[in-house]
Amino acid sequence: MKKLSIFCLVSFALALCGSAFAGTLAFWEFNEQMPGTPTVMGQRIVDSSGNGRDLYVALGTEGETTFVEPNPHYGDGSSMGFTADANRLFFEPGYDFGDGGPVSGSQINFGVWDSFTMETLIRFPTRNDDGDLYCAPLGVIDPETGTQIWWRVRNTNNLQFLVKDDVGVQSAFNVAPGSTAPGGETVPNLYDGNWHHWAVVRDTSTSEYHMYVDYILVASITDSTGTVTLSVPWGIGGWGPGYDTRNFVGSMDFLKISDEALAPEGFIQPTPYAAEPTPANGSYDLPTASVELSWNAASGDGVTVASQTVTVASDADMSGVIASETVAGNSVSVSGLEASRTYYWQVETEGSVDGEAFSSMSDVWSFATVEAVTPLAAYWQFDGGSPGSDILPGDQLADTSGNNRDLLVILEDEPEIGGAVFGNPDAYYGSLASFEGFSDNQLTVTESKIAVPENESLTIESVVKFSVNESSLNAILATVMSEENNYWYGVGQSQYWFRTEADGTLRFWVQDVSGNSNSVRGSANIYDGQWHHVAAVRDAAAGKIRLYLDYALEAEVDDVTGDINPNGSTTVAGIEGYTSRNFEGNIDFVKVSRTALGPAEFEQPVAVPSNPDPVDMAIDVPTSYTYSWTPIPEASISSETLIISEDPYMRDPVAQIEASGSSALVADLKFNTTYYWQVETAGSDSGGSFTRLGPVWTLTTPSCTVDVYHGDLSKDCVVNFNDLAILAGNWLMSGL
Structure with a gap:
C-alpha cells in the first residue's frame, strides 16, 4: 500500500513529511496538491523517503505539469500529469529552493556491489501523437564522463533501460511488446491507456538486471556494470537538460528508488479491491424491476475481508447516491430503477492484509436500463422556447420520446458571436422553434447514451439548415467515447456520429467494440440556405448503412460492424471535446429510433401556405x-x-x-x-x-433618394404638393 500521507503541506518541514523507508533512497509520491492543480516554477516536490531528495519544477516550453487523479488502488492523493512540452521535474543535489527550507539532498550513486530497485506506477495514452517521443520515467546523463542511467518506452513501444558505468561499460534492456516473458507470459504494450507497475532491479549478488511489468518478470540480462558516479541532475518524467524528446507523456503515480534488490512481493503493492463485476461494465438494456449485481471480492495472500458496501448512484462521480448497502456476500439486488437510465456502482471493502487494516474502493462500473418506449429512443424537437430567446448553459432541452434523454446545455468554448438561441422552425414540420447554434459555442449533451447491439438497427433523422457561407464540420448527433477515454485509449473505441463535411455533404460513421468501422458519405452540398430532411440508417437485417436526403436514398454501403456500445455520452449539435464539430446553423428536430426506417416512415412534412x-x-x-x-x-x-x-x-x-x-x-x-x-x-x-x-x-422596402433637406417634409420619399402644403402651413403658423 502506497500513501503515507495525503497532500502534505508545503513548509520548511516538507522533507520530513511521512517517515523514512528502510532501504529507500528516494520516494516521490506527487501528493503536494489536489488533482487539477498545475505546478509552478520552482515548486518543491517532496521526497517522502526522509532523505531530502526533493524535486524542483523547471520551465518547459509550453504548459504546466499538473497534479492529476491517481490510481485509486494504490492510495489516495494525486499523481503527476506530464505532457511533452510542459514543465519538467529535476532532482539536483544541493538545490536551494529559495523558500527558507532545506536544500535538496545528496547525489544518488552506485558502487560496484550496490544493488538497487527502481519502480514506478505509470499510465501512457494509447496514441503516441509525437512519433519522435520516447516516454522516460527518469534519466540522468553526465556529458563529461558519459556515465548514465535512463529508463524509457521507445517510440517503437519497446521497453528500455540502460546503465553505463564510469569506465563506459553498459548493460541495457530492449524488450519488445508481444515477445514472450521467461514465464511464458506475453510482454504487454504499455501504450494502452492503462496503469502499469514497472520495475527494474539490479541484483549484484547474481550479477543480473531484471525487468518486471505488473509484478511479472519480462526479461533478465547480465550485469556487466561497475561503479556509477554522477554529478548532474536527474530528470524525473524525462531525461536531464537537453533531451526534450525523452519527455514523459501520461501520468506517474509514484517513483521509488531503493538500495536493495527487491522481489515482486517487496514492491509497492496495490490495496486489495473488488473486481470483475457482473453485469459487465457498460452493460445495457437491463430490467428496471431488479438487477443482480455481483463481483469478485478483494483477495490475495493474507487478505481478510471484513465488510463490503455497495453504492449505486445516478452519476459517474457517485455523488447522486440512490442506494447503499453493506452485504455479507458478493452480490446485491437493486430494484425500483427507472427506464432509459444509466446507473453507476462501486464496492467499498474493509479488511486487513496480514493483520494490517485497509479500506479500498473498486472501480466505478455502469449499466443502463431498458427503454421506457421502443423503438423510439429519443426525440428532441427544441420547442421549449420561443424563436429569438436564449439557450443558456445549464438549460435542459426536453426529450419528448418518453425515454427521459433530456439534453443538458453546456458551454464548450467562450462564445465569439453570442450564445445559441431558439430559432425559427421549418414550418413544414409543425414545430414551434429550432435549435440555432453558433460555431465554438453551445453543445448539448445527455448522460444516457444510446447503444446499438449487433443485431439491432438504428435510424437518426433530422431537419437542418445551413448558411451558403458555411465551410466547417457540423455534427448533428454523436455517441462517442468520453473525452477522458479518448485521451487515454484514442482511436479504436466504439462510437458513431452523423455530421456534415466541410463541403456540405452528409457522412454517417459507425465503429463497434472490436474496432471495426464503416462510413457512408453523400455527394450533395446542403450548405445552400435551405431546410433539408436528412437521415442516417443502420439496417442490421440487410447488413447496410444508408444516407437519405430529402426522402431519397443518397448513398449506401455494406455494414461490417457488430456491437456498438460507446462509453461516453450522446451529444446533439456537436461532439463532446471537439469544438471544431460544434453545430453552426439550425436544427428543427433530431429523432433517433432503434429500427431501420425508410422514407415512408420518416417524419413527414405538413402542408403550409x-x-x-x-x-x-x-x-x-x-x-x-x-x-x-x-x-x-x-x-x-x-x-x-x-x-x-x-x-x-x-x-x-x-x-x-x-x-x-x-x-x-x-x-x-x-x-x-x-x-x-x-x-x-x-x-x-x-x-x-x-x-x-x-x-x-x-x-x-425601397430606399429614399430624398430627405427633409431636399423638401420631403412628409417623409414619404417624394417631393410633391403634400410637402408644399406642409410648408405653407408652417409659414402661416409662424405669423410671417
Whole structure:
C-alpha cells in the first residue's frame, strides 16, 4: 500500500513529511496538491523517503505539469500529469529552493556491489501523437564522463533501460511488446491507456538486471556494470537538460528508488479491491424491476475481508447516491430503477492484509436500463422556447420520446458571436422553434447514451439548415467515447456520429467494440440556405448503412460492424471535446429510433401556405402593397392572419392583419427597411383541427433618394404638393 500521507503541506518541514523507508533512497509520491492543480516554477516536490531528495519544477516550453487523479488502488492523493512540452521535474543535489527550507539532498550513486530497485506506477495514452517521443520515467546523463542511467518506452513501444558505468561499460534492456516473458507470459504494450507497475532491479549478488511489468518478470540480462558516479541532475518524467524528446507523456503515480534488490512481493503493492463485476461494465438494456449485481471480492495472500458496501448512484462521480448497502456476500439486488437510465456502482471493502487494516474502493462500473418506449429512443424537437430567446448553459432541452434523454446545455468554448438561441422552425414540420447554434459555442449533451447491439438497427433523422457561407464540420448527433477515454485509449473505441463535411455533404460513421468501422458519405452540398430532411440508417437485417436526403436514398454501403456500445455520452449539435464539430446553423428536430426506417416512415412534412407575393427575399417592395399566397391545400380554412415584423424571429409584430381570400393589404411600412412575414392558418384537414404557422419570408422596402433637406417634409420619399402644403402651413403658423 502506497500513501503515507495525503497532500502534505508545503513548509520548511516538507522533507520530513511521512517517515523514512528502510532501504529507500528516494520516494516521490506527487501528493503536494489536489488533482487539477498545475505546478509552478520552482515548486518543491517532496521526497517522502526522509532523505531530502526533493524535486524542483523547471520551465518547459509550453504548459504546466499538473497534479492529476491517481490510481485509486494504490492510495489516495494525486499523481503527476506530464505532457511533452510542459514543465519538467529535476532532482539536483544541493538545490536551494529559495523558500527558507532545506536544500535538496545528496547525489544518488552506485558502487560496484550496490544493488538497487527502481519502480514506478505509470499510465501512457494509447496514441503516441509525437512519433519522435520516447516516454522516460527518469534519466540522468553526465556529458563529461558519459556515465548514465535512463529508463524509457521507445517510440517503437519497446521497453528500455540502460546503465553505463564510469569506465563506459553498459548493460541495457530492449524488450519488445508481444515477445514472450521467461514465464511464458506475453510482454504487454504499455501504450494502452492503462496503469502499469514497472520495475527494474539490479541484483549484484547474481550479477543480473531484471525487468518486471505488473509484478511479472519480462526479461533478465547480465550485469556487466561497475561503479556509477554522477554529478548532474536527474530528470524525473524525462531525461536531464537537453533531451526534450525523452519527455514523459501520461501520468506517474509514484517513483521509488531503493538500495536493495527487491522481489515482486517487496514492491509497492496495490490495496486489495473488488473486481470483475457482473453485469459487465457498460452493460445495457437491463430490467428496471431488479438487477443482480455481483463481483469478485478483494483477495490475495493474507487478505481478510471484513465488510463490503455497495453504492449505486445516478452519476459517474457517485455523488447522486440512490442506494447503499453493506452485504455479507458478493452480490446485491437493486430494484425500483427507472427506464432509459444509466446507473453507476462501486464496492467499498474493509479488511486487513496480514493483520494490517485497509479500506479500498473498486472501480466505478455502469449499466443502463431498458427503454421506457421502443423503438423510439429519443426525440428532441427544441420547442421549449420561443424563436429569438436564449439557450443558456445549464438549460435542459426536453426529450419528448418518453425515454427521459433530456439534453443538458453546456458551454464548450467562450462564445465569439453570442450564445445559441431558439430559432425559427421549418414550418413544414409543425414545430414551434429550432435549435440555432453558433460555431465554438453551445453543445448539448445527455448522460444516457444510446447503444446499438449487433443485431439491432438504428435510424437518426433530422431537419437542418445551413448558411451558403458555411465551410466547417457540423455534427448533428454523436455517441462517442468520453473525452477522458479518448485521451487515454484514442482511436479504436466504439462510437458513431452523423455530421456534415466541410463541403456540405452528409457522412454517417459507425465503429463497434472490436474496432471495426464503416462510413457512408453523400455527394450533395446542403450548405445552400435551405431546410433539408436528412437521415442516417443502420439496417442490421440487410447488413447496410444508408444516407437519405430529402426522402431519397443518397448513398449506401455494406455494414461490417457488430456491437456498438460507446462509453461516453450522446451529444446533439456537436461532439463532446471537439469544438471544431460544434453545430453552426439550425436544427428543427433530431429523432433517433432503434429500427431501420425508410422514407415512408420518416417524419413527414405538413402542408403550409406557399407561393408568397412578394416572393421571399424580394427587394423594393412598395410600402403599401397587397400581399398574397397560396393557402394550405385540401384543408377547410376558417381564418388566415398575416403577421409582419422587423424582427427575424417574428417578435413584436408591426401588424397582424386578417386576410381575405388569401391576401391582405399592408400599408404604411417604413422605407429602406427589412421586414419578415408569415401567415397563421386556422382550420382542419384529414388530421383534425389545427392552427399552423407558415414559413417566415423576408422583403426589403425601397430606399429614399430624398430627405427633409431636399423638401420631403412628409417623409414619404417624394417631393410633391403634400410637402408644399406642409410648408405653407408652417409659414402661416409662424405669423410671417
